[in-house]
Every structure is written in structure tokens, then in C-alpha cells.
Amino acid sequence: MYPNGSVLSLVLTLHSLELPETTIYPAFIFGLTTYLFILLCNLTIIITICMNRNLHKPMYILLLNLPINDAMNASILFPHLLYSIWSQDRSISYPACFIQGFFVHLNGGASYLILTAMAYDRYIAICCPLRYGVIMTTNNLVKIITGMWLLNFILITVVFSILVPYRIYIKPCLAPTEVNNIVGLSCIIFYHGLSLSAVAFTYIHILITCVTNKQSDAKIKALQTCGTHLVVFLLLEFNTLFPSVAHRSEFVPAFLRRVVSISNFVFPPLVNPLVYGFKTKEIRQKIFTCFKNKKISSF
DSSP states (O other): OOGGGOGGGOEEEOOOOOOOGGGHHHHHHHHHHHHHHHHHHHHHHHHHHHHOGGGOSHHHHHHHHHHHHHHHHHHHHHHHHHHHHHHOOOEEEHHHHHHHHHHHHHHHHHHHHHHHHHHHHHHHHHHSGGGHHHHSOHHHHHHHHHHHHHHHHHHHHHHHHHHHHHHHHTSTTOOOHHHHHHHHHHHHHHHHHHHHHHHHHHHHHHHHHHHHOOOHHHHHHHHHHHHHHHHHHHHHHHHHHHHHHHHHOTTSOHHHHHHHHHHHHHHHHHHHHHHHHHHSHHHHHHHHHHHHHHHHHTO
16 A cells, blocks of 8 residues: 555655746745744844843743744744755655644644743733742743643644544545544634633733833833734734635635745744844843944954
8 A cells, every 4th residue: 555565655745836947046045045044033032041141031931932932943844845946856755744744733832832821921920010929930930831842742742643543544644634624623723712812811901900000111111021922922823823714715726825834934933033032122132232242342
């Protein structure tokens, strides 16, 4: 049934990008530049937080997980995509397809859980400031980070363990549409339901606290901090829901579905570090100070 009698020896053929021959090299250069820029932006945020003790606070430690996740997310797609563009080879082995799919879902779920944990942190900081130091201790922070990654890993592992039997024994790397849609939609409902509920609950209470707070400086700072988080969350919602709908809709052209699917790996890793890097005052100041010091030392 399978070459060499094993599903591991299967070689799958991906959809063609349908690039004209004259655009292959420009597309490769554009893709490589985009990938390097994504890595640069996310690594800048990671290094800035790690190297500055003033940023070793729960809010920034939780934020640190986001650029790590985004850099991993981009690295799942871009190396193989760049190779495919350069060589025009659209084949991929079954194990590589499986691993890529696993980490795509792992990173997608992690984005929601990280933003959910960050919403909880902002809720405690703004609505219960006197208890913040007691609740967000180092031990509790480690538990939150470990818990969200472990929960995410278990859920994605369970999902793939459900789909693998169908993919192996019924049709290679293609689960039946009904099973695929049920499991996929269940996953989407869980992650979206959890994150939307948490963000709605926290932001309603934050908004009430800001309205009733008579200190204008504290109110402005709270709104600025939460505004950055809310922008990233809404962008993630749009970038996840639209491709999910487009992928399951027969009215969306196949080429547009592929473009939308690729945008999942480009948009969040590219936009998130820019939003947090420029909108978060403390991170922005540390980045500018670092570049300024390097510029001065070079003379």
C-alpha cells in the first residue's frame, strides 16, 4: 500500500505556488529578507528583556514567551518555503509534514494562551495592585508559564493522536473531511472561547477600574499598557478566524487560500514585536538606549 511498506517513506506533493519563472528569484529574496527581519525583530525583544534586569518582571517575562513563540512559528514555514521557491521542488516527506503540522498548531495555540496569561497579569496589576506582589510571585509565574505550555502541548498531542489513525490507515496525510473539521473546529472553539472569555472578563474589570480611578496618570498608563495587548490580541483573532473560514469555504479561490495560510506565519511574527517594541515604553527606551550606547562606543 505504501512505498517500502511504511507510511514514513511517503513523499507528499504540496500545492504549487504558481510563480512565473521570472519571479522565482525576487520571491526568494523577498521571502529571505522577510524571514531575517522577523528573526531580527523578535530576537531584539528577547535579548532586550533578558539583558535588562529592570524588565525582569512578571509582565515582561510573560511577554518574553511571545517573541520566542513567534520566532519558532516563522522558522517552521520559511526554511522549507524558501527551499521550495528556490528549487521549485514541492515535495515533502510524511514525517516532515507531520512535524510541521504539529508545531504549527502548537505555536498557534501557544499564542492564545500567552495572551490569556498576559491579560490575567494586567488584571491583577490594575484591579488588585496591593495584592499583585503576593499573587504574581516567582513561583506562581513559573507555574503559569509551565502550565500554559504543558496544557497546550497535551491538547495538541491529543488532537494529533486522534487524527493520526485516520491519516495513516484511511488516506495518507489527509483525514476525512468530517473528522478533520470536527477536531479542528473543536480546537478553535476551545482556544478562542478560553482567550475571549478571559480577555473580556479582565478588560471589563480593567475598564471599570480605570473609569473609577481618579488618578489620571495611573489611568493613562493602564490604558496604554492594555491597549498594546488588545491590539495584538485582535490582530491574532482576525488572522486566525479569517484563514479558518477561508480554508473551509468553497467560494474562496485556492490561490487566495494559500496566500492567507502563509500570512499566518508572516503577519503575527512580523507585527507583534513591532507593536510591543514601539508601543511599550520601557522596552522602547531600552532598545533605543542600547543602540545609542553602541553608536557612541563606535566613535
